[in-house]
Every structure is written in C-alpha cells, then in structure tokens.
Amino acid sequence: MNILLVEDDPRLSALIRRGLEEEQLTVRVAYDGLEGQQLALAQPFDLIILDVLLPGRSGLEVLAAIRARDPDVPVLMLTALGTTTDKLQGFGSGADDYLVKPFDFAELVARVRALTRRSNPAPKGSRLTFADLVMDIPSRTVTRAGQALRLTAREFNLLEVLLRHPGRVLSRSEIAEHGWDEAFDAGSNVIDVYVSYLRKKVDHSFATKLIHTVMGAGYVLRQE
Amino acid sequence: MNILLVEDDPRLSALIRRGLEEEQLTVRVAYDGLEGQQLALAQPFDLIILDVLLPGRSGLEVLAAIRARDPDVPVLMLTALGTTTDKLQGFGSGADDYLVKPFDFAELVARVRALTRRSNPAPKGSRLTFADLVMDIPSRTVTRAGQALRLTAREFNLLEVLLRHPGRVLSRSEIAEHGWDEAFDAGSNVIDVYVSYLRKKVDHSFATKLIHTVMGAGYVLRQE
DNA sequence: CTTCCACCAGCAGAATGTTCATGGGCAAGC
DNA sequence: GCTTGCCCATGAACATTCTGCTGGTGGAAG
Numbered sequence: 001m002n003i004l005l006v007e008d009d010p011r012l013s014a015l016i017r018r019g020l021e022e023e024q025l026t027v028r029v030a031y032d033g034l035e036g037q038q039l040a041l042a043q044p045f046d047l048i049i050l051d052v053l054l055p056g057r058s059g060l061e062v063l064a065a066i067r068a069r070d071p072d073v074p075v076l077m078l079t080a081l082g083t084t085t086d087k088l089q090g091f092g093s094g095a096d097d098y099l100v101k102p103f104d105f106a107e108l109v110a111r112v113r114a115l116t117r118r119s120n121p122a123p124k125g126s127r128l129t130f131a132d133l134v135m136d137i138p139s140r141t142v143t144r145a146g147q148a149l150r151l152t153a154r155e156f157n158l159l160e161v162l163l164r165h166p167g168r169v170l171s172r173s174e175i176a177e178h179g180w181d182e183a184f185d186a187g188s189n190v191i192d193v194y195v196s197y198l199r200k201k202v203d204h205s206f207a208t209k210l211i212h213t214v215m216g217a218g219y220v221l222r223q224e
Numbered sequence: 225m226n227i228l229l230v231e232d233d234p235r236l237s238a239l240i241r242r243g244l245e246e247e248q249l250t251v252r253v254a255y256d257g258l259e260g261q262q263l264a265l266a267q268p269f270d271l272i273i274l275d276v277l278l279p280g281r282s283g284l285e286v287l288a289a290i291r292a293r294d295p296d297v298p299v300l301m302l303t304a305l306g307t308t309t310d311k312l313q314g315f316g317s318g319a320d321d322y323l324v325k326p327f328d329f330a331e332l333v334a335r336v337r338a339l340t341r342r343s344n345p346a347p348k349g350s351r352l353t354f355a356d357l358v359m360d361i362p363s364r365t366v367t368r369a370g371q372a373l374r375l376t377a378r379e380f381n382l383l384e385v386l387l388r389h390p391g392r393v394l395s396r397s398e399i400a401e402h403g404w405d406e407a408f409d410a411g412s413n414v415i416d417v418y419v420s421y422l423r424k425k426v427d428h429s430f431a432t433k434l435i436h437t438v439m440g441a442g443y444v445l446r447q448e
Numbered sequence: 449c450t451t452c453c454a455c456c457a458g459c460a461g462a463a464t465g466t467t468c469a470t471g472g473g474c475a476a477g478c
Numbered sequence: 479g480c481t482t483g484c485c486c487a488t489g490a491a492c493a494t495t496c497t498g499c500t501g502g503t504g505g506a507a508g
Binding site: 072084087088091092095097104106107111113114118130131150154165166167168169208214215216217222223224 | 265266293295296303308311312315316319320321327330331334335337338342362363364377378418
C-alpha cells in the first residue's frame with residue numbers, strides 16, 4: 001500500500017512515516033506543496049495525507065490540482081486549523097477526511113486504514129462469503145456455520161454465481177451464462193434441479209434459509 | 225441518495241433528519257439497534273449513520289452484523305464517546321468515519337458528502353423512488369416507508385412503469401405496452417385489476433395515497 | 449337537483465403458468 | 479461392474495394471472 005505524505009515539519013513527518021511503516025505501509029514524503037503536487041500527479045498512490053499549511057503552495061491548492069486529475073484517490077487532510085470553516089474548506093476542495101493536530105497517532109492509523117480498506121478489494125476471488133456461508137475457491141470447499149458441505153462441480157459453480165451477486169435476483173439465463181458452458185437448452189429445467197440439490201445441502205438443515213426463489217424472475221441469495 | 229440514521233434521541237434524530245433532507249438526501253430513521261440492524265439488512269442504503277449508545281443493541285454490534293453481510297456500505301459512527309479507545313473500537317468494527325458529539329452540523333453534512341461521493345457508481349437506473357416508495361431493481365424489492373412489500377412479477381412491472389413516469393398520466397394502452405407482452409386484449413380489464421392489487425399493497429395501509437385514477441384517461445403516480 | 453351512463457373498483461373462481469421433488473437414463477471414472 | 483455426477487421428463491403442489499360480474503362513482507345533460 002503506497003502512501004504519499006505531504007508535511008513540511010521534518011520532526012512530525014518522520015514520526016508519521018515511521019509509524020505508518022510499522023503498519024506495513026510504504027510511505028513517500030514531500031516537504032512542500034509543489035513537490036507534493038508533482039509527486040501526486042506523477043505516480044498513483046493509494047492514499048495522500050496532506051498538511052494544509054505548507055510552504056510554497058497551500059494544501060488546498062494542491063488538493064484542487066490533484067482532484068482535477070484524479071477524482072478518486074483518497075485524501076486525508078491533516079492540519080492545526082480546527083475551526084468548522086477550515087474543515088468545510090477542506091471537504092469542499094475534495095478531501096475524504098480531516099484530522100486536526102494535535103491528534104492521537106492510533107487514530108490517524110485507524111483513519112488511514114478506513115480510507116484504504118475499500119480501495120484494495122481484499123484478495124478477491126479467493127474467498128466468497130455470505131452470512132455464515134463461506135466458499136474458498138482455491139480449495140473448492142464450502143462451509144456453513146463451520147460445517148463442511150460436499151458439493152459436486154455443478155453445485156459449486158451454481159453457488160459461486162449466487163455468491164458473486166448476493167442480494168441480486170438472477171434469472172435462469174444469467175445463471176446459465178455463468179455456470180454452464182455455451183450450449184444450454186432454454187427449455188430444460190436443469191437449473192431448477194440444481195437449485196433444489198443446493199438447497200438440500202445448504203439450507204435444509206439450517207433455520208435461516210439463504211436461497212430464495214422469486215416467482216417469474218429467478219433466484220436470490222438473501223437473508224431472512 | 226438513501227440514508228439510514230440509527231439514533232435513539234428523538235430530538236437529535238429529528239434535527240439530523242431535517243438537515244439532511246434539506247440537502248436533498250432521503251433519510252430513514254431507526255430508534256434502536258435492533259430496528260436499525262433489520263432495516264440495514266433488509267434494504268440497500270447508500271450510507272448508514274450509527275449512534276454507539278443505543279437501547280437494545282449497541283451500535284458496535286449492529287455494525288458488526290452489517291459488515292458481515294455488506295462490507296461496502298459506508299458507515300459513519302456518531303457518538304458522545306470521544307476517547308481514542310472508543311474511536312479505535314469503532315474503526316476496528318469497520319466504521320468509515322467517527323464523529324464525536326457535540327458536533328457542528330455543517331461538518332456532519334460535509335463528512336456525509338465525502339463518504340457518499342465515491343460510493344455512487346451505483347448502476348444508474350438501478351433504483352427508482354417516489355416519495356417514500358423505493359424500488360430496487362437488482363434485488364427486485366420494493367419498500368414503502370422502509371416496510372417491505374411483496375409484489376408479484378406483474379405487479380412489480382406495473383409499478384415500475386408508473387415509477388418511470390412519475391406525475392404523468394399513463395393510458396391503459398401505454399401501460400399495456402410496457403408491462404404486458406405484445407398480445408394484449410384491449411377489451412380486458414386486467415390493468416384495472418392489477419392497479420387494484422397494487423393499491424392494496426402500496427396505498428391501503430398508508431395515509432397518503434400515491435396511485436390515482438384519472439377518469440377517462442388512465443392512472444398516475446402523484447403525491448397529495 | 450335529478451337522472452343517466454360511461455367508467456371504474458373489487459371480488460371470486462377458473463385458467464394458466466411456475467416451481468419442486470422425484471425416478472430413471474446415460475456417461476465417465478475408478 | 480459399480481459408483482458418482484449430470485441431465486431429462488413428469489406430475490403434483492402451488493402461485494399467479496385473467497375473466498366475468500356486480501355494484502359503485504362521478505360528471506354531464508336535462
């Protein structure tokens with residue numbers, strides 16, 4: 001995880017850098033606004049921590065320049081200016097969070113984590129979960145409430161399709177597209193049959209059912 | 225933009241609700257933890273504002289339950305507990321932001337905006353709303369005032385047609401075109417019957433009616 | 449103000465459509 | 479040859495959709 005820290009106070013920037021590196025984050029430091037802006041525009045970062053009061057070019061100007069080019073990168077403003085007006089200016093320029101000095105270092109880390117969490121969609125494709133249902137793709141195992149389920153290949157594929165679109169109603173043809181190979185007879189009831197098999201293994205021995213049918217539409221993975 | 229506010233203090237929740245509604249946001253309020261959790265799991269929100277100290281079930285427990293199901297929805301914790309330990313607990317449970325009471329209302333709005341800004345690549349056209357009626361297309365769910373409605377396929381189609389042309393009077397043949405397939409007997413009263421079904425589910429148990437008849441012309445979705 | 453009539457609401461039951469569960473055929477792997 | 483997984487066909491159970499009808503409503507004409 002790559003972080004850009006723009007902070008002119010060398011003592012503070014060193015402190016923050018060291019702390020973040022202990023959290024397994026990679027930190028690049030810029031000591032004035034211009035340098036920060038150039039770095040931010042030159043390479044992609046996962047997060048930018050930006051002081052407001054900077055020599056050369058204010059943090060707000062830098063933020064505006066960054067947002068013009070990249071509206072998505074998370075930016076955390078970090079400054080001694082704590083009035084609501086200051087905060088509104090920061091958010092107004094496109095900041096995602098605003099932390100007032102002096103701050104507790106643990107809180108900074110927590111906010112950094114919160115901002116970066118979403119941008120890095122956890123090792124996706126390796127594990128899908130819904131409620132107490134857990135599917136591990138590499139090992140092709142599925143458990144519900146910790147109890148292992150023995151699924152056949154088709155059943156596994158079908159459940160995978162459902163797990164990739166939780167809460168969304170999937171029509172039979174959508175399911176067929178993802179879980180069956182090209183040739184698929186629309187007049188067949190294979191999908192119904194496999195949903196039935198799946199239910200027997202996934203839902204039958206549990207109180208809360210997860211697989212639901214929506215008449216005239218298809219099937220959904222839904223709680224309740 | 226749909227927001228769920230979980231806050232037991234009626235004065236404060238009314239205040240926040242009013243303020244957010246002035247910002248063109250739709251707000252649903254829950255007054256205890258259990259209600260909040262049920263709502264959060266029952267329908268998709270763009271943002272959840274969660275008090276920590278709640279009767280029934282603490283905000284942290286509610287957050288954990290939400291995160292188990294939906295790791296993506298932005299959650300802003302809002303509480304009087306302002307120590308770093310409290311904040312860390314909040315972030316640790318999966319909060320995206322943490323605001324300590326008393327707070328400046330403008331800052332809350334700014335943080336709400338910051339959190340919802342990004343999350344909006346919501347496939348447009350995926351949700352239709354009118355007054356307190358919300359239709360979510362992917363999950364094929366419809367709620368009024370947060371309460372789920374069970375609609376059949378036809379009823380759903382019909383309501384969708386109405387929701388796509390709010391305030392416009394739709395003739396029977398226009399409705400038939402969109403909600404029924406080609407072959408449609410003009411001499412039939414099917415549409416009247418389905419409007420009747422819809423009314424029973426959408427309007428009957430609410431004071432303000434949304435579906436209105438325009439004699440000699442058709443039907444219209446209108447408030448008042 | 450009353451009458452009339454096209455129009456509409458709502459019901460009940462028939463017709464239709466959809467889904468579920470099952471048994472059995474077939475093919476592949478052991 | 480036996481087991482296992484995959485698929486099809488069938489009918490029963492169920493949910494939905496439609497039709498036909500009765501009674502009610504509202505507005506224009508008298």
